[in-house]
Amino acid sequence: MHHASIPAIGAAAAWREAARQFLAAGVPPDQIHWGGIGSAPHLFADLERPRGTGAVTVPRSFIAMAETVVWHRDPERFARLYGFLWRLRGAPHLMTDRGDADLARLRGMEKNVHRCQHKMKAFVRFREIGAPDAPRRSFAAWFEPTHHTVEPTAGFFARRFGDMDWRIVTPDITAVFANGAVSFQAGQARPDLPEDASEQLWITYFRNIFNPARLKVAAMQSEMPRKYWKNLPEAASIPELIAQAPARARAMAEAAPTLPPARMAQVQAQLAGCTSAWDGPQDGLPAAIDACTRCPLHRSATQAVKGEGPLDAALMIVGEQPGDHEDLQGRPFVGPAGQVFDQVAGQVGLRRDQAYVTNAVKHFKFQPRGKRRIHQRPDSGEISQCRWWLDAELAQVKPRLVLAMGATAAESLTGRRGALMSRRGRVEHAPNGQPVLITLHPSYLLRLRDPQEREQATALFDDDLRTAADLLATHRN
Template sequence: MTQRIVLPRLGTGTAWRDSARVCLAMNLHPNDVRWSDTAEDSSLFDAAPDAPPAVHDQAKVPKAFVSLAQSVVWHTDADRFDRLYAALYRIRSTPTLIRDRADPAIAQLRKMEKAVHRCQHKMKAFVRFREIGDPTAPRRSFAAWFEPTHNTMEPTADFFAKRFADMDWRIVTPSVSAIFEGGKLCFALDLPRPDFPEDANEKLWTTYFCNIFNPARLKVNAMTSEMPKKYWKNLPEAASIPHLIAGAPARARAMADAAPTLPPVRTARVQRAAADFDTAWKGPGDALGAALSACTRCPLHATATQAVAGCGPDTARLMIVGEQPGDQEDLTGRPFSGPAGKVLDGAFAQAGVDREGVYLTNAVKHFKHVVRGKRRIHQSPDRTEIEHCRFWLDAEIRRIQPKIIVAMGATAAMALTGDRRDILKRRGHLETGLCGRPVLITVHPSHILRTPDKAKQNELRKMLVGDLSGAHAISLTETAV
């Protein structure tokens, strides 16, 4: 004889789960159980349910099935409970069946689960409240009418309770209605549709909806898929949708005609290419420091503490260009403030050059290094980094307009002349730089510090002093070199 189980319309999920446990404990085959949520739905061969046995050893099923069942029980398919119990009966002995998407029964349950989730999403999106209580009351009161495709009011009510916890509300559906009053949620069956008063806010909402409607992006099929027409009758803005759709082509053409004229694609490419050939920053001189601080033209900015700009008077006739900031310069933000700077200061003193009258800078503005333990070890800039930073060096040269530039070391020589080779052979000689100004190449003070042989150090120091003295003399002349 078929065992008949009638589930309540409220608390259906919990009731089905408890009843299914009892049926499994009784080892009832799916063919011997007939499920229903309507007491009048009976059959000639139905029998009154037996008294449920005490369930001591509950059957263990995968969590995936529990999650699936918690959604499918709210579907409107009359056979949903039978389908779930049939699957549960099989999964009890074959737990991996829940992952078999090719199994027809599991595939159908997944399809029903998806439909319930979609219905819950539509409820969250398309419920429209109207105020039914006194607006001046401590807790304002609202009501809404909604017609869901499935029995999703009960499992979705917690969403509204959390979102609208500071007001009283009720969402009435043709079957189950949710009522939230005084912070407590309850449910009722078969309530009539509320008699809603006029709501002035609906006009404001409809005006907003019409103004954000973009006719150029209208896709009717996609819109009706996301906002099915069955919901339109309960949406205040829906009355405007047919008019908006009908007028979309004309509005889109008007928007296109009113749009600003854009340059041809080819022109944009030419403009971008031309910008790449800019050799110097072209902003006002007093804004150069701020612009350099924001530089991201090469990856060095990511690891350095700061960009180190040049310093010295704008009227300097002698410019000294080194390689890049060192560890101390990276921290202080001033060029030649570390050990190499002390060597340069000594050379200035011997050459009779006043440091305060010289413009000091570097070919590369960020400190390139590698971290080893607690130390930051200097690394020489490569060609790409030098070329990127020439953008700033050329801007400094244009602003200062020095009489002569001293390039100390291979990196500076590369930035100013395009050639970093044979520094010792070229030192002491004037060359014409890429900027069109005379460039005198000499050794870098850090090269002197790295030379272990004392005699060689003294020789290099004399070279530096002699080159600085000669450059200083040229900077004082009034005739062109």
Template structure:
């Protein structure tokens, strides 16, 4: 015969845990019990079950303890039966809490979420009114609230911590929370009191009306966060229908009153937009540099001092492309002026290549770095940044029209050929670039500087010198053939 287990309306959580532990220790299956609270009517054949002593230790996952602590306060009359049935299964299936496909667990999780949502609404929408004069010692406040679930006891400890220096009462149609002299208690079925007016409500309503932004009004979203069932107990909610009705006219008035003059930066934004058109830059070099200085095609412009354009004669037969500006390049606005640039200058001299006859630039025009103390440490650009900046490199290629492009390192090789891997194996080879011209692959001077073994560093520097000499000789030979 099924036994009835009646739980009290307050202290429900502790009572359910004690009863569930006792029945589980005694091996009573879920189908032999009918769980109710004190408001449920007595059935004709109901026999109140005696709760056995919970002699056996019951272990449950922490996730179940947290879930049951919320589900107990749901308004579903079957909540206790569902919890006990799941707890019964959990003793035989220890991993059940991790089974996302379990129907019973999914239902309990939805109940848990609903209770936590109700708890959040209670914290947000309880509106206290002062019910005592300040000279009476501890100030006293009261509120009327209508929760969806039985969340007063579940939430009352929050208010006790938050408002510990005053006495307060939260009345509801079911259980009311009363906090007096630092002690919290609960009362049942207290009639709704007549609460006095509160002078501070007018100030609060005025504030609410003034922060209401008609241009950002989304009625459905607002009602999702502030359900209409709570409105009649919130003083500011009386203004909401009027504010909604006036919103379109107020939004039009705000737009009409907005400044009509464009901001000072509009001209620069328009210049940048023109510079980022699909076709390559066709204006003079000075215009190209100005447009590049306003580049915002990728996030790198936010941290850099400035964009660094290429430098050298626009009739150069040899273009050398590095990775990106370094710390000194970022500060001075010129390419290859730092330690890597000094090594490149020495290699150019050893190869017999006049720097004045070479166009020097980088695949990425802004310095990418991380800050460590007072130092800015170089970071390699990613594929997205390389692709965004390739527009400027292609514009330089179209303007200079070099015979040979020497790609220094993986980033330059990726920007020019679409492939940045295997630089050591490809070094010295000539490939066809995306722009249709010849691209020779070599090593970046910064990579050579980072090599810790002196003998290896000498070998790599010699390789760079050889590549520079070969590229320059190719340009000279081509110039002689085409009469450049």
């Protein structure tokens, strides 16, 4: 049995060196008694460290974890680390095994130490102890950390308060920063620190920023545990602030203005412009679409392309946006994609003149390239703005089924983005419950250069239109 004493100061380096020697000598975990400085060795312990010659290779992720876990207050932390390190010798993949119980325990200890360090950075309160005429100001603080976090956290305070001398006194270790250098001493009893005149100013500020309307006591105590309150000057005000919170919140509500400030009129007007609930007269919808300036697409398009068809149609067909031909003629689906649709629809018994045909986006989005205008897919913002008009058309027509052709139409109607091929042929529902059958856009068929791929995609499009025809026929019967 071997004994390893790990000192309170420099514990990380001491454990790392001891573990390296034991691992190189092939000493198993059950043959080592780990203890802190001054701890009594095992009755049959060998106080002489073994000398190993084997090479020691340790995953970097374990080193980083161990550098934190050694500061945990668990007296078995050194043994737990070495036990897991022993297992890592031939299985470095264990560092990524989330189901490993030993690793889970060490990760939990690591998290607790990090949390303790965070609390130390937040709740240490310095008070000035130096003479007024000293060349460097000097401060001291008393803190009671949950774990041994003074040494690994001292660097933060050295960087943060490098222009003054300070000491952080705890029951275990005292960190001293003097003339730009950090040193550590044994822990001390709580010192008698002088009052700080600036604390009253801080307490006044704390009381004034305390918002009673947003008080959540459990959440506050989770971030500021009660064990730290006795060393925080502002904590003396917390019970009173909690007790007064309901009355102060009611007073704040009663004192709130009953009328919005003048600037809110402009804000409310902007919000109204984004509400997708057009409520104009039925015969005024085409003119309203023609005059639309809700998004920048109207600036370069020739005109808005409105839907057309009977207003009592059982089927509404929704495409992506107008193309070049539609933009010039002002009618939906009159270009090559419309011709493909008419051909396939005729084969399955869908009559276009009995359906209401429209687009999710009413203006043509394109990129000029010489004399040609190259189609550009609308973005989510443009789709959202044009949803105003699509909602109005749906409210007027009230179709039994909507055929969404292409990803843009599917997103506009269902609010969902996703791979179109995995959704086509299926009936989804709009937020208001409207049935939506999703299929390919006929322009997709035109873009396919490979004859076999085009034939396969056309067959899928044909199947989807047949499904639409069958659903309408079933509903009629």
